[in-house]
Amino acid sequence: MTQYIGSNSSDLTSQMGERYFYGIRRNNDGEVFLAVLDQLSQTDAITINIPGNQEDNYDGFAVGQDFFEGRDVNHNKVFANLNYEQFRWDNRKINYYINDEGELVARLNQPYNYGS
Numbered sequence: 001m002t003q004y005i006g007s008n009s010s011d012l013t014s015q016m017g018e019r020y021f022y023g024i025r026r027n028n029d030g031e032v033f034l035a036v037l038d039q040l041s042q043t044d045a046i047t048i049n050i051p052g053n054q055e056d057n058y059d060g061f062a063v064g065q066d067f068f069e070g071r072d073v074n075h076n077k078v079f080a081n082l083n084y085e086q087f088r089w090d091n092r093k094i095n096y097y098i099n100d101e102g103e104l105v106a107r108l109n110q111p112y113n114y115g116s
Contacts, residue, residue, distance in 0.1 A: 018089030018090055018091050019039050019040065019090075020037065020039070020091070020093060020094070021036070021037035021039070021046060021087060021089055022034065022035070022087060022094065023035040023046060023084030024087070034096055036094075038093075046083075048061050048082070049081040049082060049083060050081050050082075050083050052081040053081070056080035056081040057081045057082070058070075058079040066087065066088040067086060067088075068086045071085055092109055093108070094106050094107065094108055095110065097112050
């Protein structure tokens with residue numbers, strides 16, 4: 001049985017708004033990576049800007065604000081140091097995977113075993 005002092009977990013998450021961060025990035029080989037961060041996890045962490053010249057950093061990061069402008073019309077990175085070219089926040093746990101037909105599937109609040 002879990003014991004709470006003060007606010008319980010549902011009170012905390014309802015005040016938080018969007019609990020999960022979803023960041024997407026692409027490497028130079030064209031591989032796409034999705035990062036998921038749970039704000040209630042004590043082990044999850046994200047890096048918004050990779051090391052480099054400070055003028056190439058993205059400094060508009062704010063919790064709860066989505067960002068989809070990491071690439072320009074020619075598909076070049078807008079901020080050279082920005083680790084996630086697009087990111088969004090959601091209060092639902094979404095598990096993304098590619099099914100056997102090659103389709104991108106999103107499962108809401110249902111676990112998915114990615115295997116190893």
